[in-house]
Amino acid sequence: MNRPVAISLRMYRALARAFPQEFKNAYGDELVQVTEEAIEPIWRRHGVPGLVRLLVDIAIRVPAEYLAEFRQDVRYGLRTLAASPGFTAVALISLSLGAAVATSAFSELNGMVLRDLPGVAKPDELVMVQAPASYPQYKRYRELTDVFSSTFAYVAPVPFGVSLAGRTERIWGHLVTPSYFPTLGLRPAAGRFFDKQQEQPGQPPVAVVSYRFWQDHLGADPSVIGKTLRVNAHLATIIGIGPKDFLGASPMFFPADVWLPVSVGGRVAPELADNALERRDAAMFQVVGRLKPGITMARAEAELDAAARQVEREFGDVNKYRKDRRVHLLLAGRLIPIRKHDLPFLTGFVMVLAGLLVLIACANVANMMLARATQRRKEIAVRLALGASRFRLIRQLLTESMLLAAGAGALGFCICAWLMHGASQTKMPTPMPMGYDLEPDLRVLLFTLALTVLTGLAFGLAPALQATRMDLTPALKEGGNVRFRRHRRLSLRNLLVVQQVAGSLALLLLTAALVIGVRKAVGTEVGFDTRRLHLISLDPVRDGYSPERAAAFFPKLLERVQGLRSVTSACLTDTVPVSMNGNGWVPFTTADAGDANARVVHGALKYTVGKDYFETLGIPIVLGRGFRKTDEANDAPAVIVSEKLVREYWKGEDPLGRRIETGSYEANPYAGGVFLGSFDYRAGSLGRRQVFEVVGVAKDTKVDLMMDGAPPVLYFPLHPADYAHPSLQGVTLMVRAAPGVDAAGAVWREISAMDANLTPFNARTMPEQVDQFIFLFHVASYTYGTIGVFGLILAAAGLAGVTAYSVAQRGREIGIRIALGARGADVLRLVMKEGAVLVAVGTAIGLAGAWAGARLVSSAQSVAAKAIATPSSPLVLVGIPAMLAGLALLACYVPARRSLRIDPVVALRQE
């Protein structure tokens, strides 16, 4: 034999060994033998190409045989599943519920946390300074050119009064530095973006509008570039349209439809009034930078921090003794800027909850598979005896599991897509339009796919291994599944019962804690009468009023409204109670001479309210007096505190006449509200120091999302300056109507009678406002409630199934015991005792798991953490374990009871 032939033959033999076992057993030898005979003639006739063809032939056939086997497995699996529709249906429901919840959780996470800003180039390079900075500070930051390739700053959210077709609408946008769009790496859909020139003040106003705005409000007019838009009663030239889908650098919380350069100044944008670009106390700029390649976030953070400290040193700020970090960086390329190290937690919490649910679903199905495998013992034994390899049988059983998992994955994905589509359509009743899109994308699909494979393995592998590990002889004999095994304590079946109890318990306890915590947090009891209370907001500066004109307008309006017959009382306020926007958190120190605690910084919620606020809302002044007209003069020192503040900081002392100082400590603009959007851009990091005197104490109102009841509150009087510089919600007129009359209509008419060009917005009633406020928390509690109910269904079904099956399996053993003379009661006691031990072990593990989970969740600063940190009621801690244990024992009892009725003769005859 010559060399090429010998080498080919050797390769051929090696390839032939790679055939699937079954094929090899049947045809392997013959195949090699035929080839040995045929190879010489082939060599003589075709030469080397013939040998190559021979090898290619077998190289193709090997995978083809595997594929054929797989197809056979699938066909067989489908037939088996179709043959037991009950099992298939229950398994599919269980698994698709699990898959739907897990996929939805991931989808939500994906839509909120994981997704990048649309259209932005290299989003991973973008970082954002967590706390807003002042413009001078930003100027210092942007000098760090060895760290950042470029930077920008913007004010958000900014409401613009935009005149469209004769009426003014409140459109939200950003005030930006010209580097905003280039740093994000964006190209305009039409026109151009701002250029360096716009940095100089005094330029004629220009604006960039969003693609969405261009379509919805400008009729997608292609000739819109160069036309003017009336913004805050000033004409601005439209120079460009943003890219499709782009809604600004923070589209979730501050979506933007209009961008104006910061150079437009305070005349056009009231936010920039009073030289805001020069003042170091006007910390309202979000600073974003693009890291140079190879620069880490830690390095950038350190350099920014050093820069911030240097600014403090230069200006001798009070803060300079602070030791902690001034600057924290967030990932800015995401839909929501988040801290990098929060990502694992955010992902983790949802995944743990969803994972538990999937685990329970898997355990349910695994148990049923196990039960089926026992029924199929004979079939399996026969196939093993006929020479099928164990590996092949395991693969066959796994194919069945995978088919189930795939079906459930597809169903789950559909359910998730449907749920998420609905969720994305839901309008959040926030004062600012929050944009979000939770629709599942490719990433979600991949997740489902991975989940499918994992669950298929999770519930399929153990039963498959268990089912194929058998002693053939007893299995082949009729009914050979009675064995009084010695080591029953550690059998897979018992482990499954324990795991089922533990997993269900942990999940239910966690969700119950969350649901109850959120419910507690919501507390619809707001502490004042909300009936017939109407609210309407105005922001006349954005309608073109000068600050003086606005200051003159409001008292006149209030007077006219109070004169209406349909109105029993009315007030103006800057702070709206029970508001999604939250209120600022103001730090203060006591300013009384000789106070030992003078250096202690306290904090309180800041309310800025008109003098008739307490009367209109019906909040009693329990001590001292309310505000008077004289208190509303600029720089008047009166302040009213809440009872809680007195209890908290001045327990047992007389609060009246005490003096407090504000403005000397940095306010964390995020501390007051739950949401990023709740900060007040006017809260200067270092405001003017101001001393106030307490003139009254107001009764507590539970108006915020505080778990521990009413927070300490400082009420400041509404000054004329606030009319020109209102919060994002404008100045709000609150009106208590006389019963049975349309006061809202009358107020509206009154406003247009005074000036038809004004744009009142956000007209609503107080109950609507409250609903709006707790909407998110209802959503949260429904979500967790739904997960909890899903979990409960799964846990109940699974637990009953597992225990019932494990007892039913012993039916014949029970029959034999009875035949041998045991009394029914004794046997029942034996079964129940063993069941109780398993349930007890499972409960202990479940409680430990729930505790660990709660600890994990509490370690984060979030509403969920606050909710879960509220102590669970004993009802939950005892009730849920008791309910599960009762269910499990019932599931032991019923089949054991049925087994007792088996005629012992029948049981014995089967032996």
Next chain:
Amino acid sequence: MPRPPSPESFLPLKPHWFHVLLSLADREQHGYGIMLEVLERTGGKVRLWPATLYGTLKRLMDEDLIEESDERPAPEADDARRRYYRLTRLGRRVLAAESTRLEDLVRLIRAKRGMAERGAES
């Protein structure tokens, strides 16, 4: 017991299947024999490479078109390692059905060609 499939359900037959069934039409054969016969019958045009051949044999066995024969040839011609295959009843019927189908096809082609030639003449 599921009903046996009808011969028509296999049509049109894959060329390899047809060649193997045809080789077994008049006698039992072993794998190498089938290979040689097909090669000879087609004048060297169709070669059933070994792996393909055995893949086909397995498929035909699975579909119950052929079976292993328990009769052995005369001892002096017998190789103990070789298995002999023969048609089953179903296999014979499938072969017949496929042959009829092919004959019909050939008749159709001839008729068409005849028409075309007549058309060219007139």
